[in-house]
Amino acid sequence: DQQVKQNSPSLSVQEGRISILNCDYTNSMFDYFLWYKKYPAEGPTFLISISSIKDKNEDGRFTVFLNKSAKHLSLHIVPSQPGDSAVYFCAASARGSNYKLTFGKGTLLTVNP
Amino acid sequence: ETGVTQTPRHLVMGMTNKKSLKCEQHLGHNAMYWYKQSAKKPLELMFVYSLEERVENNSVPSRFSPECPNSSHLFLHLHTLQPEDSALYLCASSQSTGPAYNEQFFGPGTRLTVL
Numbered sequence: 001d002q003q004v005k006q007n008s009p010s011l012s013v014q015e016g017r018i019s020i021l022n023c024d025y026t027n028s029m030f031d032y033f034l035w036y037k038k039y040p041a042e043g044p045t046f047l048i049s050i051s052s053i054k055d056k057n058e059d060g061r062f063t064v065f066l067n068k069s070a071k072h073l074s075l076h077i078v079p080s081q082p083g084d085s086a087v088y089f090c091a092a093s094a095r096g097s098n099y100k101l102t103f104g105k106g107t108l109l110t111v112n113p
Numbered sequence: 114e115t116g117v118t119q120t121p122r123h124l125v126m127g128m129t130n131k132k133s134l135k136c137e138q139h140l141g142h143n144a145m146y147w148y149k150q151s152a153k154k155p156l157e158l159m160f161v162y163s164l165e166e167r168v169e170n171n172s173v174p175s176r177f178s179p180e181c182p183n184s185s186h187l188f189l190h191l192h193t194l195q196p197e198d199s200a201l202y203l204c205a206s207s208q209s210t211g212p213a214y215n216e217q218f219f220g221p222g223t224r225l226t227v228l
Contacts, residue, residue, distance in 0.1 A: 002155070004155070032215050034215060034216070036219075041221060042221050043117065043119075043203055043205070043219030043220045043221045043222055044156075044203075044219045045218075045219070046216045046217070046218070049215065049216065089155075089156070093215050098210075098211075098215050099144060099146075099161060099163075099169075099207065099209075099210035099211075099215065099217075100158060100161070100169065101156075101158065101215070101217065102155075102158075103155040103156040104155055105153070105154065105155045106155075
């Protein structure tokens, strides 16, 4: 049973527009959430994270929003650039075992020039 | 070399072979991880080492045997694998397994095919 779900396997947006990647979770013990980006033939690289005490975290063009009541988080990329084209993974960890990340299946983002 | 490196990048082996995957981190981290990514599935945590001690074995079959001789190196010894073990094996490291050290740095992975 998947505890972290990324229901959209792929997303295509135009350069300059906003990309919104979604993630849902079922485990109420999760209190820390991360987004990783993965290019082909490379390992995932950390992008941005958010603790459950916050509802928003921003880093340049990337913003993560957390809605605890809905057990939902989203990653906004604005403006989107062709170099953002990659697979984006949502991950979560629980209090007391924060090194144990549970990942979603990923969403392939394609940003068209 | 920087970051986390893995060798080999690709490996094809028969079910009776014995092979090893190697991971090295150049980040001065104290925790290392093995993950498995099968097709159409999320990354699955296999093993976690903290200061060369195994702290997590996520119900992994004994045909996978990890070894962490020091905090910079991690091996995954493979023996009598099955075709369903074919996957991308990713190594990662983090500063610690303690609080506030969730960020893990990944290597490029080894693509394993078991015939």
